[in-house]
Structure formats: C-alpha cells, structure tokens
Amino acid sequence: MSAALLTPSRQVAVREDWLALTREEILDPALPIIDPHHHLWDHPGERYFLDDLLRDTASGHDIRATIFVQCGAMYRAEGLEEERPLGETEFVTGAAAQSATGQYGPTRACAGIIGMVDLTLGERAGALLDAHRAIAGARFRGVRNRTAWHPSPEIRSNLTTPPPGPLEHPGFIEGARQLAQRGLTLDIWSYHTQLPRVLEVARALPDLTIILDHVGGPLGTGPFAGRRAEVFPVWRQSVRAIAALPNTVVKLGGLAMQVNGFDFHLQDRPPGSEALAEAWRPYIETCIEAFGPGRCMFESNFPVDKGMCSYAVLWNAFKRLAAGASAEERTALFSGTATRTYGLPSSLSTSPAK
Template sequence: MLIVWYGRRPPVPPIGDHTLNAHAAGAVQHPAVRPEWLARNREQAIEPDLPIIDAHHHLWGPPRGTYLLDDYIADTAGGHDIRATVFIECKTHYRADGDPLFHSLGETEFVADAAARAAARPAGPRVAKGIVGGADLRAGAAIRPVLEAHIAAGAGRFRGIRNIAAWHPDPAARGSIATPPPMLMLDPAFREGFAQLAPLGLRFDAWAYHTQLAELRDLADAFPGTPIVLNHVGGAIGIGPYAARRRHVEETWRDALRSLAHCPNVHLKLGGLGMRLFGFGFHEGAAPPDSARLADAWRPWIETCVEIFGAERCMFESNFPVDKASCGYTELWNAFKRITAGWSAGERASLFHGSAARFYALGET
C-alpha cells in the first residue's frame, strides 16, 4: 500500500543541504541514555564463543551527545565475541564549508580514523570494518564524484550509502529523528543518484516505516543489481495513531515484508526494537529489562522476519547507542541468543555473522 500525500507537502531541503535527514530543531528526539538506570541490571554474556558481526551501530559527537570509539568498545566488553562491526551514517562530523554535496565526507573521514585506531589494538572488535556513509542522492548523476570521494576517504572500508526515507504525514507516528521529504524513494532525481551505486560496487541501507515498504519494493524492482538492506525489521510503527492498532500494524507489516522478500537483492536487519518507534516502552520502566523479557517481546518480530526472508538474508544489529536507551549491549545480544536458541547452527551462523559478512563484503573476521 503506497501512502500518498494530498495537499501541500512539507518544504523540501535544497539538494546538498545536509539538514536533509538531520537532527533538526523541533524534530523527534530519541529517549536519553541513562547509565545509572542501565547499571540496575547487568548480565553475563551467554554463549560467549558465538562469533558476532554487529551490522549496525553509530559513533557521534555534539550536538547529539558523545558516543565515540572508546564508548562503543566499552559497551562491547560484556563478554560477547564481537568480531567486527558496520558503522551506519548518523550525520556526525560533517564538513562545515565547501560544496554542500561533499559535507558528508567529514563523517567518513572521522569514522575511518576511528576504524584504523580500532584495528591497531591488540584485541577487541574491528570497529567500522564496514562504513556506510551519507550522500544526497537527489543530486542525480552529480553525486558520483561524491561517492568516489567517500570510497577514497574510507581507506578500503567504505561499503555503501544510507539516505533515510522514513516519513509519515502524522508527526505523532514518526519515531525517527530524520526529516526527509515524503516519497523520497520515488523521486526521479533520487533514483538517478541511486543508479550510481551499483557501478561503484556500493550497497544501499534503507530506513523507512512499514507504511512505505511498497515504495522500497518499487525501488528494488527498478534496480535489481543494487544490494539493499532494510533497517530495523522494516519500521513497524507502534506509537501515535498505531499504538492501539497492533494487530493491524502486524498484518500490514507482514504483508509488506512478504512482497519485499520477492526481490532477491533485498536483505533485512534484525534490531532497532529498542527504539521508541516500536512502542515497547522499555525506556520508561523503573529498571531496564533483562534479556528474557526482551526476548519475549521481540521474538514474534524476529521469527516473522526470518520466516519470510530466510536466515541467509537477515542479520542482527545493535543499533547502539540509540537502543541503549532501552537496554544494555550485553543484554541485547543475550536476547537475540535466547530467541534463536533452538535454531540450527547454520541459521544462527548466518544471523549473527555470515549474512553481514557476505552482504558488506567484510572478508575474514
């Protein structure tokens, strides 16, 4: 089902304006991370020898707070075998001058430096072994030199682009801090820019709500040679007008995923369920949830995703530090392990490690 916007659309930022999808004044805010609250529940890692690639996390600086390399490594120190990670763009450390189309290069430079420092450590995860950056694909073919510059700045780690499309006409239904224009994935200029990805060997991370998955299906059909991975189990909205319509959301979301799964170039990330968007409300509790409670809440969503896409096209993600507002890093991965405890060794190997390694071409980890 395509959501069509009738009447006057919100203003669209000019091409190259890095406020597109940015953390803007008055936009949705993610719940705050509270270290003292998280400290009320600390678990030991279960199955500590299971290899993991964290397929989706961020690093950032002001104005969103500070979550840098050492902060992320500290979160991973709970005993899970985190072999490597994939950094996903979050509009941090952008350049402040020069051609606006190239401002996002600052983020890739910042992350590539962090990745080199992580690789130089004698132990620990290879943080940002894959880098997914930002670029305004609405620039059309003019975005190609920007993409080439990202590849060079990534020093062998750059793997793709995320251009967030998550938009809904009702502000109460928006769970992302991004502020994209409506129907971005159907924009001809965006698609002209999107066409530049595959010739450069780049992938696309898609972030959209469940109400927009028909648009993503249309994009995937139009570009069957471009690998696409949908973030956060497909963005099933559980807030605002959808909070009391869970059954309707589940049915609509499930049907949209089934349609999307017909596109063999599309993969799916399992995570992000700690975000306010999904309506679980863990961040509002007196104490953080333990992994058993997380597993009970998340199991139906994870099982449905894997049933539809298959384990070889799904990968687990932490979405840290965003999901850190709802649970600890160790508890999050414990929950994923609990959910899949009875699954085959092959399925688990794909979900925790293999699918991300293949999709992002990470090599040995």
C-alpha cells in the same frame, strides 16, 4: 511520556545507572558476532564515540567487528552542501584506523562504513561515491539517505525531519544505480507505511543489494499507538513482498526505538533478555521465515536502542531468539550475512578470538 526520557531527536535517553540495574550472564560467549549497525556522534547531550562503543562491545559477547551507519555526524562546516557528508566518512575512517591498531581491544570497529550521498542527485552521485571511497578505501561499503518519514509530528526518529522523499524523488533510482555499478550497497530505513515504495525501489534495481533496516519499521506511536494488532499484518504483508526479491536483506533489530511503541524505558528496572525476546519474537521470526537466515543479520542499532536495554542484554535476547536455529543458521544470523552483504574480510569472523 516524560520529556526527560527523550533526547532532542525523540530517541529514548540513555541512563547508564538505570541500565546497570539488570545484569545477566552472557549466553554462548564464544559465538562470533559482526554488529552491522551502529552510530558514532556528538550531539547536545548525546555523545557516543569509539571509546563508548568499545565499552559496550567489551561487555562479554564476542564482537569481532562492527559496521558504522550514516547518522549525520561531523559533517564539514564549509564547502558544497553535497560534499559536506564527506566529513562523516573522514571522522569514522579515523575511528576505524584507531581500532585497527589493536591497541583498543580485539573488536575491529567500523570495519565497514555506510556513508551519506544524496542519491536524488542522480548520475552526479557517482563522483561523490568515488570521493567517499577515496577517503575510506575498502571500508566504504555503501550509503543510506534520510528516508524514514511519516506526516504525523509525533513520529520522528531522525535528528532532523526529512521531507517526504527522497524515495519518491525521480532522481533517486538513477543515484542508487551508481551504487550497483560500483559494487556498493543501499541501506533503507523506512517506516512500515513506506514499505510499498521500498518494494518499488528494489524491483527497479535488481542488481543492487538493498538492506532493509530495523525489520522495516513497524510503528507503534502517534496514530499507531495501541494498534499493534492492526499494524502487524500490514507490516508482515509488505515484508514478505520485499523478501520475495532476491536482492534484499533485512536487519533484525532496532525495535527498542521510541517509534516502535515498546515502553521498556518506563519500567523501574531495564528489561532482561527473556522479556525482550518475547516482545520481539513475532517480528524477528516473521523476517527469518520470509528472508531466510542467509539474508538476515542481527544488529545493535546502538546507541539508539541503548535507551531501553544494555548491549549485553540485547545480544542475549538475540541469542534466545535464535536458539532453535542450526549452527549454520546461527553463523549466518550473527556474522555470515553481514560479512557477505558488506564484503568484509572473512577473517574477521573466522579467525580465533583474541
């Protein structure tokens, strides 16, 4: 793969001119959507701020609100190491306040905020959770740690390479228990090779809502390149085991990352929604069958997934994948599960579109 197509974090580089080559009519434009997973950041050669997000959400789908998820943005430059992620919550709270004025369009960006607290701190994590909530108020809905890890140097999806933990760290469970005590949630981004450990964490914390990001990370690069048929049943078995626990939820998306092994970004033209739906159907349908629509939510994972497809095409693909669902099931998949899981005001998805 050409190095020019990858960012320093090994994400597929966004090429707006290339994305513009494929345009589609918006399917079911009146369907309310809560986008439960996106980032904002300013990294070398990778800038995605509120205005960039709102240009994408204004592409024709009815995006009522979004949820920001931890990505290491705007940490404080000074102070205790464990307190520096408070800077990210401060930054995103500001973006949410801008959006809430209504001056930048109808979408309520960052209506929920998933921040970063090092859960390996155990009980000490509680005070940090309270500090994040003091900044963001009711918008602060949970945390995510850097957990996706594989020993192969070819497999990387974080700006920095985390250690093999923290899921295995002895203090992680106690730190995560602080979330449950405060009615907060835990997002976990792991590769399919780590799903047995995710299962152990979910079993140990039955009172904590655990959200499995990006359909559980089926790998398709490095030592797993060209082995999709072998990986799929292993991934599926783990996903079904996690879904058997009622405190788990899954995000449907994130499959346009380089680590998943799809190569749409290498084509002359970006994919249309039919091609995306066909490629991703086995993973999406497996998750919906295992968890049920009431514990599944479609996600954009932008701007990461933007390296392979546009926002408009991505949500068209999701709508194609949900074409056989009932009206009630579609509501759950596109807004209801996200609203309930993250404790968002129901008015965000039920009020008339502006």
